[in-house]
Amino acid sequence: PAARCGSAPTPAPGGGGAVELVAAKVPVLADHPLVQGPRFRKLKIGAGDRLDVKASGVFVLGIGHGNKLLTDLYNCHLTKVYTVGGLFGKATDDFSDTGNLVEKTTFDHITREKLERILAVIQGTNQKALLMYSNIDMKTQEAYELAVRGLIRPMGKSPPIITAVRCLQFALPEFQLEIHCLHETQQYLRKTVHEIGLELKSSAVCTQVRRVRDGVFTVDDALPRTQWNLQSIQEAIQNCQLKVETELERTL
Amino acid sequence: KAARRKDRVFVWGFSYSGALGIPSFVRPDAGWKKPRRIQATPYRLETEEKISSAACGYGFTLLASNTRDITKVWGMGLNKDSQLGFQRSRRDQTKCYEYVLEPSPIPLPLEKPQQTRVLQVSCGRAHSLVLTDNEGVFTMGNNSYGQCGRKVVEDEIYSGSHLIHQLKEFDSRVVQVVCGQDHSLFRTKKGTVYACGWGADGQTGLGHYNITSVPTKLHGDIAGVNIIQVSSYGDCCLAVSDEGDVFGWGNSEYLQLASVTETTQVNVPRHLPFKIGKVKEAACGGTGNLVLTEEGNVFVWGYGILGKGPKLIETAVPEMIPPSLFGWSDFSPDIRVAHVRCGLSQYAALTNRGELFVWGKNLRGCLGTGRMEDQYFPWRVTVPGEVVDVACGVDHMVSMVRSF
Numbered sequence: 001p002a003a004r005c006g007s008a009p010t011p012a013p014g015g016g017g018a019v020e021l022v023a024a025k026v027p028v029l030a031d032h033p034l035v036q037g038p039r040f041r042k043l044k045i046g047a048g049d050r051l052d053v054k055a056s057g058v059f060v061l062g063i064g065h066g067n068k069l070l071t072d073l074y075n076c077h078l079t080k081v082y083t084v085g086g087l088f089g090k091a092t093d094d095f096s097d098t099g100n101l102v103e104k105t106t107f108d109h110i111t112r113e114k115l116e117r118i119l120a121v122i123q124g125t126n127q128k129a130l131l132m133y134s135n136i137d138m139k140t141q142e143a144y145e146l147a148v149r150g151l152i153r154p155m156g157k158s159p160p161i162i163t164a165v166r167c168l169q170f171a172l173p174e175f176q177l178e179i180h181c182l183h184e185t186q187q188y189l190r191k192t193v194h195e196i197g198l199e200l201k202s203s204a205v206c207t208q209v210r211r212v213r214d215g216v217f218t219v220d221d222a223l224p225r226t227q228w229n230l231q232s233i234q235e236a237i238q239n240c241q242l243k244v245e246t247e248l249e250r251t252l
Numbered sequence: 253k254a255a256r257r258k259d260r261v262f263v264w265g266f267s268y269s270g271a272l273g274i275p276s277f278v279r280p281d282a283g284w285k286k287p288r289r290i291q292a293t294p295y296r297l298e299t300e301e302k303i304s305s306a307a308c309g310y311g312f313t314l315l316a317s318n319t320r321d322i323t324k325v326w327g328m329g330l331n332k333d334s335q336l337g338f339q340r341s342r343r344d345q346t347k348c349y350e351y352v353l354e355p356s357p358i359p360l361p362l363e364k365p366q367q368t369r370v371l372q373v374s375c376g377r378a379h380s381l382v383l384t385d386n387e388g389v390f391t392m393g394n395n396s397y398g399q400c401g402r403k404v405v406e407d408e409i410y411s412g413s414h415l416i417h418q419l420k421e422f423d424s425r426v427v428q429v430v431c432g433q434d435h436s437l438f439r440t441k442k443g444t445v446y447a448c449g450w451g452a453d454g455q456t457g458l459g460h461y462n463i464t465s466v467p468t469k470l471h472g473d474i475a476g477v478n479i480i481q482v483s484s485y486g487d488c489c490l491a492v493s494d495e496g497d498v499f500g501w502g503n504s505e506y507l508q509l510a511s512v513t514e515t516t517q518v519n520v521p522r523h524l525p526f527k528i529g530k531v532k533e534a535a536c537g538g539t540g541n542l543v544l545t546e547e548g549n550v551f552v553w554g555y556g557i558l559g560k561g562p563k564l565i566e567t568a569v570p571e572m573i574p575p576s577l578f579g580w581s582d583f584s585p586d587i588r589v590a591h592v593r594c595g596l597s598q599y600a601a602l603t604n605r606g607e608l609f610v611w612g613k614n615l616r617g618c619l620g621t622g623r624m625e626d627q628y629f630p631w632r633v634t635v636p637g638e639v640v641d642v643a644c645g646v647d648h649m650v651s652m653v654r655s656f
Binding site: 114 | 632
C-alpha cells in the first residue's frame with residue numbers, strides 16, 4: 001500500500017503543552033479500492049477461432065494488448081487438433097446426433113480396417129489440396145524440401161484442409177478420430193463424419209467435437225471453469241508467453 | 253448387405269495409339285464429341301473378365317485374365333508388327349488391323365485351351381510375351397533381333413502375320429517373363445535367367461554383343477544364384493536374388509552400372525555392391541533404376557528426373573527417397589512401399605495402403621496427375637479404389653484397382 005512521509009503534530013515527550021513535529025509514515029488513501037473503485041472496469045477481450053455451441057475444448061482469448069498477438073497468430077496458419085466422436089447407423093440433417101433423423105442403416109460390415117482405408121483416402125485428397133493452395137511452384141528444389149519435411153501449408157485463404165486423421169477408438173457403433181486441420185469450421189468436421197459414413201456404405205453422425213489443440217495452446221494450458229480467476233489467468237498468460245513468441249518468430 | 257469389392261481397370265495417358273482401349277477417344281461416337289488426345293487422369297476401362305495381369309508396351313497394351321475360358325488375353329493399341337496377334341479386319345477378311353482401338357481377344361494356339369491359365373504378360377517395343385502355367389511361353393511381334401525366341405528370317409514382314417511362336421525348352425518351369433526394348437528375359441523356377449534378342453548394349457548378358465535368337469542361359473555373377481525377380485524396360489536389366497543382392501547388366505550410359513564399371517555397356521551380369529539393406533524388388537526404366545528394400549524404402553539411381561527434386565539429375569550410387577513423400581508421418585508410421593514399377597522415364601510406387609505415387613517425365617499426360625508438367629518428387633494419383641498393381645509404358649499407364 002502506498003504511503004507518504006509526512007509530519008504530524010504529536011505531544012512532546014516530557015510534558016508541558018509544547019507540540020513538536022515528528023516525521024511519520026501515513027498511508028495514502030488515493031489508491032484504495034474503496035476510494036477509487038474496482039481496479040478493472042473494462043477489459044478488451046478478443047476471441048481466437050470460434051467454437052460452436054455444440055463443440056467444446058480449447059478456446060483462445062486475448063486480453064488488452066494481447067489482441068494484437070491474436071491477429072499475428074491467425075496469420076501463422078497453425079493447425080488445430082480435434083477429437084471427433086461419431087456413431088454409425090444414423091444420418092441426420094445437420095450431421096450431429098441432435099438433429100432430425102433422416103435415415104437408419106446397418107453397420108455390422110464396418111471394420112477398423114475399412115475405416116482406416118477411408119481415412120487414408122481422405123488424407124490423400126487433402127494432401128493434394130494442401131499442395132495446391134500453398135502456391136508453391138512444384139518445379140523448385142524448395143518445394144521438394146518442404147514436401148519432404150511436411151511443412152507445406154497454405155499461407156493465405158483456403159477452404160478447410162485436413163492434414164492428418166487417425167482413428168483413436170473403434171467400438172461399433174461408436175468411433176473416435178483425431179483430426180488435424182486448417183481453416184475449418186466444426187460443421188465441416190461433422191460433415192466429414194457424415195461423408196465417412198457414406199463412403200463405408202452406411203451412415204454416421206457426429207456426437208462430439210472437442211478441440212484439443214489450437215496452434216500452440218493445448219488442453220494442458222487451458223483453464224477449466226473453476227479456475228477463471230485473476231491469479232490463474234495471470235499464471236497461464238506467463239506460461240504461454242514464451243511459446244507464443246517463439247512460434248511467431250519462427251513463422252514471421 | 254455390403255456390396256462386394258469389385259476389380260476394375262483404370263487407364264490414362266496418350267490415347268491416339270489406341271493403347272487406352274477406349275475407341276471414343278480416337279473416333280468419337282457422337283458428332284459433337286471431340287477426340288481426346290490425352291487422358292490426364294485415371295479413366296475406367298470396362299472389361300469382361302477380371303484382369304489379373306497387364307503390361308504396357310511402346311504404344312500398345314496387353315491385358316490377361318486368370319480364367320479357364322477360351323479368351324484369356326486381350327490387346328489394344330499399335331499392331332503394325334503383329335504384337336497383338338492377327339486381328340482380322342471386319343471389312344476385309346484377309347487383312348489385319350494396324351491399330352486396335354478396343355480390347356480385342358488374342359487367339360493363342362493352346363493345346364488345352366480350357367485348362368491352361370495365363371499367368372503373366374509382358375510387352376516390349378514391338379513384341380509381346382505371354383506366360384502360361386503348363387504350355388510354356390508364347391511370343392509374337394517383331395523378331396528382327398530374335399527377341400521372339402525364333403530364328404531371324406531376313407526381310408520378314410511382321411505386319412499381318414499369323415505366327416505365334418511357342419517356347420518350351422527351359423531347365424524348369426518359367427515363372428516370370430520380362431520384355432526389354434528389343435530383347436526378352438525369362439526367369440525359371442530354379443532361379444536361372446534366360447535371354448534372347450538384341451545384344452548391342454549387352455542387355456542379353458550372354459558375354460557378347462550379337463543378337464541371340466534362341467533363349468540362352470545367363471552366367472556371370474548370377475551363375476548358381478537363385479534369382480527371384482528380373483526387370484527391364486529399356487536396354488538395362490536388373491535381377492534380385494533371394495538373399496537380397498542386386499545384379500545388373502546391359503546399358504550403362506546413364507550411370508546405371510557405374511558403381512562397378514566405367515564402361516558404358518556390360519554384357520555379363522555383375523553384382524552391384526550396394527549397402528542399402530536386403531533388396532526385395534527392382535525395376536528398370538530407360539535411364540534410371542529403382543529398388544525396394546525389405547524395410548520398405550525406395551532407392552533410385554541413374555539419370556533423369558529421379559524423384560528427389562529438380563537438383564538431382566544423375567547419380568551412380570542409390571539415393572533414398574524420404575518415406576514422408578509416400579505419406580509416412582508420425583500419425584501413420586506403418587505406411588510402407590509395397591511395389592515399384594518403371595516406365596521409360598516414369599516411376600511408380602504402390603504403398604501397402606493401396607495408394608499410387610508417380611514421378612518422372614510427364615510424357616503426354618502419362619503420369620495421371622491431371623497436370624501436364626513433369627513431376628520431380630512422388631505425387632499421389634487420385635484413383636477411386638485401392639490400387640493393386642500398375643503397369644507403366646512409354647506414354648500411358650494401366651492400373652488394376654479394387655473398389656472400396
